[in-house]
Amino acid sequence: MQNAPLPQTSPDTVLFTEEQIRAWSPKRRDFMRMLGLGAGAITVGGLAGCGGANANGAADVLRAQLLADEAFWTSVQGRFTLNPGKLFMNIGTAGSMPRSVVERYNAENIVYAAESQNGYTNFATQRAAMAPGFGVGTDELVISGNTSDGMSKVLLGIPWQAGDVVITTNHEHPGGTVPLGIAVERYGIIVRQVRLPTGEGSVMLNDGTMAEHNAALYGKLFRDEVVAARAAGQRVRAIMWSSPTFLTGIMLPIPEIMKVCKEFNLISICDGAHLPGMMAYNYGDLGVDFMAGAAHKWQCAPGGTGILVVRNRARANAAATLPAYYPVVTSSGSSVAGTFGTRPPRVGGGGTVPWTQRGDYDIAAAMQSIGSMNVPAFNGVAQACADWDSMGRKRIETYVLGLSSYFKERIMEIWGPGALYSPRDAGLLSALTSFNPFFGLDGTRNLIARSTATNATITASPSNALVARLNEQNIIVRNTTTPRISGAGTTQNVFPIRVSTHLWHDPNDVDRLLNAVRVAAVDIVNAAN
Ligand SMILES: Cc1ncc(COP(=O)(O)O)c(C=O)c1O
Numbered sequence: 404m405q406n407a408p409l410p411q412t413s414p415d416t417v418l419f420t421e422e423q424i425r426a427w428s429p430k431r432r433d434f435m436r437m438l439g440l441g442a443g444a445i446t447v448g449g450l451a452g453c454g455g456a457n458a459n460g461a462a463d464v465l466r467a468q469l470l471a472d473e474a475f476w477t478s479v480q481g482r483f484t485l486n487p488g489k490l491f492m493n494i495g496t497a498g499s500m501p502r503s504v505v506e507r508y509n510a511e512n513i514v515y516a517a518e519s520q521n522g523y524t525n526f527a528t529q530r531a532a533m534a535p536g537f538g539v540g541t542d543e544l545v546i547s548g549n550t551s552d553g554m555s556k557v558l559l560g561i562p563w564q565a566g567d568v569v570i571t572t573n574h575e576h577p578g579g580t581v582p583l584g585i586a587v588e589r590y591g592i593i594v595r596q597v598r599l600p601t602g603e604g605s606v607m608l609n610d611g612t613m614a615e616h617n618a619a620l621y622g623k624l625f626r627d628e629v630v631a632a633r634a635a636g637q638r639v640r641a642i643m644w645s646s647p648t649f650l651t652g653i654m655l656p657i658p659e660i661m662k663v664c665k666e667f668n669l670i671s672i673c674d675g676a677h678l679p680g681m682m683a684y685n686y687g688d689l690g691v692d693f694m695a696g697a698a699h700k701w702q703c704a705p706g707g708t709g710i711l712v713v714r715n716r717a718r719a720n721a722a723a724t725l726p727a728y729y730p731v732v733t734s735s736g737s738s739v740a741g742t743f744g745t746r747p748p749r750v751g752g753g754g755t756v757p758w759t760q761r762g763d764y765d766i767a768a769a770m771q772s773i774g775s776m777n778v779p780a781f782n783g784v785a786q787a788c789a790d791w792d793s794m795g796r797k798r799i800e801t802y803v804l805g806l807s808s809y810f811k812e813r814i815m816e817i818w819g820p821g822a823l824y825s826p827r828d829a830g831l832l833s834a835l836t837s838f839n840p841f842f843g844l845d846g847t848r849n850l851i852a853r854s855t856a857t858n859a860t861i862t863a864s865p866s867n868a869l870v871a872r873l874n875e876q877n878i879i880v881r882n883t884t885t886p887r888i889s890g891a892g893t894t895q896n897v898f899p900i901r902v903s904t905h906l907w908h909d910p911n912d913v914d915r916l917l918n919a920v921r922v923a924a925v926d927i928v929n930a931a932n
Pocket residue numbers: 495496549550551552576578579645647648649674676677696697698709
């Protein structure tokens with residue numbers, strides 16, 4: 404694309420053909436009319452970059468599938484009180500409470516104030532109702548403060564020994580890396596990082612070789628790292644990873660990573676910030692030891708809430724050992740006769756058991772009992788989970804992943820595969836999509852690689868400018884700073900746009916966003932050249 408003429412956003416060009424427009428739902432037609440974007444307004448040809456114009460029709464097939472159940476999803480949209488003047492596509496940062504949750508939360512706050520109530524409870528009833536939706540027992544499900552709270556509790560509650568190795572990735576969020584860093588200083592653990600590839604199709608690995616971007620690749624990358632550490636005489640204790648990562652939305656495949664944890668009897672710690680409410684995962688089947696997620700993001704519960712899964716029994720796909728763990732924040736336990744100390748009561752009676760005697764006591768109840776808590780907020784989590792269960796978690800997952808696939812296929816058409824930082828592979832798919840909106844537009848100037856920090860002559864990076872431009876149009880997305888493998892052993896920071904597709908969106912929203920991004924990207928490139 405070097406020195407290729409830049410596409411112009413002329414009002415005479417046409418983005419959609421008459422045939423495509425005839426296939427639109429009435430809602431979509433109304434929407435496009437509102438934008439003044441019908442036939443004769445803008446064209447794919449006029450805006451095409453390096454992509455092929457709907458070569459295999461994959462996007463159109465997905466769009467038709469997504470719209471097949473339009474009445475249901477329109478009714479779902481009606482459950483939310485979102486500002487209708489804005490298009491919110493950054494659920495990865497913050498969700499929005501449905502009306503049922505807001506109303507319950509507000510009403511309970513009023514009662515709590517009127518009756519001067521306290522929050523001393525371990526939410527056993529609420530957790531019992533929620534646990535089946537996550538495939539775990541009540542004794543394995545904790546309502547936490549958020550993902551960071553869950554990750555801190557997990558990482559600082561494991562009795563690490565100096566020299567223990569935790570394998571993680573170079574795409575982790577501070578919610579995980581900061582407590583892990585504290586464990587490095589406090590216990591002398593060693594962290595090894597797997598450098599993650601980014602992109603669609605064939606991707607470059609850290610050794611400079613190319614590989615197909617699919618789920619099996621991650622089984623190999625993590626296994627290779629364990630084997631390399633052991634060969635160097637190190638004691639590998641755990642793997643900590645994000646599914647999906649916050650930078651590119653790659654769903655690091657839990658089953659593949661769990662195979663490695665099982666083979667080497669490692670502790671599995673999943674930063675699942677985006678999992679609750681997005682994916683219908685059964686954590687009991689997955690066998691993961693710890694999954695710290697948010698409830699305030701995709702699960703659309705009140706702010707300051709999370710879902711924390713702590714395995715408390717043997718599971719087919721889990722490592723053989725139930726890892727030793729000390730709850731770092733708890734006020735629950737029975738006193739031990741004749742000595743100072745409290746211990747958790749043995750499940751089924753028979754006195755207390757030591758904290759390390761995992762599986763014999765209710766770990767979730769112990770972790771949940773931390774003094775007086777925000778009952779209206781945590782009841783809001785229970786309400787949001789009940790809503791999701793009644794809509795069907797699998798149905799939601801299928802829809803939001805369908806939207807994500809549709810989005811990715813459109814990017815393939817308009818920009819081409821080189822623009823995509825999130826792979827299309829079904830085993831790596833999440834409802835986050837990360838891409839380079841300047842791909843194919845920027846000639847030799849590589850706008851996506853510019854940052855304010857590295858290029859003082861530009862007041863704001865093009866990626867930031869694009870997010871701001873969309874914001875002005877009431878479209879809310881974010882960008883990320885992503886280390887991308889650029890050669891053997893080297894990375895370069897890039898700044899893709901990250902978009903969340905959730906249950907209140909439909910394909911029209913994706914189209915609207917894509918139009919806005921493309922026009923803004925072309926303008927920014929034209930202004931810079
Ligand atoms: C992967 C990941 N981990 C952790 C967090 C922190 O989330 P929370 O605000 O729930 O602590 C985020 C937030 O976006 C995230 O994306």
